[in-house]
Amino acid sequence: MSGLKRSTSGPGERLAALRGTTPQSPHDARAIAALAANPGCARRALLDGAGIDKDAAARHLGFPAPFGQSPFAITRGNAFESLVKADGCAELLRMLREVLGLPIAEVAYHDVENVGAHLRHAHTRALIDRAAAGAPGAGTLYDHPLLSLEIAGSTAYLEPDVVAFQLGGRFHIVEIKSFAVIDGQADPSAVAAAARQAAVYALALRALLEELGHDPLKVSHDVVLVCPENFANRPVATLVDVRRQLAVLRRQLTRMTALDRLLDDLPEDLTFDLAPGEDGLPTRPPAELADALRRTDARYAPDCLSACDLCFFCRDEARQEGASDLLGRQVRDELGGVASVEEALGLADGTRHPAEGQEEIARLLRNAERLRKECLA
Numbered sequence: 001m002s003g004l005k006r007s008t009s010g011p012g013e014r015l016a017a018l019r020g021t022t023p024q025s026p027h028d029a030r031a032i033a034a035l036a037a038n039p040g041c042a043r044r045a046l047l048d049g050a051g052i053d054k055d056a057a058a059r060h061l062g063f064p065a066p067f068g069q070s071p072f073a074i075t076r077g078n079a080f081e082s083l084v085k086a087d088g089c090a091e092l093l094r095m096l097r098e099v100l101g102l103p104i105a106e107v108a109y110h111d112v113e114n115v116g117a118h119l120r121h122a123h124t125r126a127l128i129d130r131a132a133a134g135a136p137g138a139g140t141l142y143d144h145p146l147l148s149l150e151i152a153g154s155t156a157y158l159e160p161d162v163v164a165f166q167l168g169g170r171f172h173i174v175e176i177k178s179f180a181v182i183d184g185q186a187d188p189s190a191v192a193a194a195a196r197q198a199a200v201y202a203l204a205l206r207a208l209l210e211e212l213g214h215d216p217l218k219v220s221h222d223v224v225l226v227c228p229e230n231f232a233n234r235p236v237a238t239l240v241d242v243r244r245q246l247a248v249l250r251r252q253l254t255r256m257t258a259l260d261r262l263l264d265d266l267p268e269d270l271t272f273d274l275a276p277g278e279d280g281l282p283t284r285p286p287a288e289l290a291d292a293l294r295r296t297d298a299r300y301a302p303d304c305l306s307a308c309d310l311c312f313f314c315r316d317e318a319r320q321e322g323a324s325d326l327l328g329r330q331v332r333d334e335l336g337g338v339a340s341v342e343e344a345l346g347l348a349d350g351t352r353h354p355a356e357g358q359e360e361i362a363r364l365l366r367n368a369e370r371l372r373k374e375c376l377a
Contacts, residue, residue, distance in 0.1 A: 020273025024051035027156035054309035063312035095237035113144035199245035
């Protein structure tokens, strides 16, 4: 967008201008986890950085996305979580002893929710601080903890299912999900979504430890995923490595925090304001809002259909532009946000210069291209 007048206001003021009179939408763990699903999307980074309600925008544009769990699924999930946490997390302790090697003597249960909502965050900080410092009787399990994470200048409060503390100074995030593990296998997309969400909690806990002056790597990259086994409600625990999700999430959050370059490429008068009326419903003409969104770069992929409220709008836009070589989320995760076959091939043969954060991926792709040529020769 050459020739545009660049804004002289700071990033915070510019993001507030993008939001306009629309109330800021808070971030939760699911929304933050979805950031890692498409780390190269400038449109999503700007909308999330400004706190735009993407669901409200999509509905106003005429492209609503059918997200959200059914009441049956929510009820089933709550019942399964209650089973896992019954009797002071007795069933969970059994599984933790198996997968983490917790000795029987190292057991202490703290339900942070009992102190009241307004004190939960401070109480969580105090408990984690004592545990990280190795204080006597610090405990093993922390139920209903409340963590925080800075997202583009705003504080998001997050509630993991459980934080487990293992003897030896390692914290583990425990994520309880109600999708089944059948014959040792679970739905890969469901596991991937759970891993991204658990990575958000692990990152928040690492940030807390660093803020308290402790080593953030006391938080393990192995999270404990608890699911029902086969067709019964008997829970089974598995360790899931979330290092890749943590790396992608860090890159995206850093990108959202440093939005200056993305903002510099936007017209100074551009806004995503939905202009809500007295009843809270958007009043801005949909065509005008669509035009504003199209002035930002999006990286639509088929996987966006399960992760972003604007997926149908971006899919329609991609189809109109004739995009046909988009890579799926799993490949994008492996390639650090590389979006298309053309981009991957360009990085591999050196005809495309890697963007910031893509240097290592570009090196790996060049090596893969060299090996391919050697094999063909």
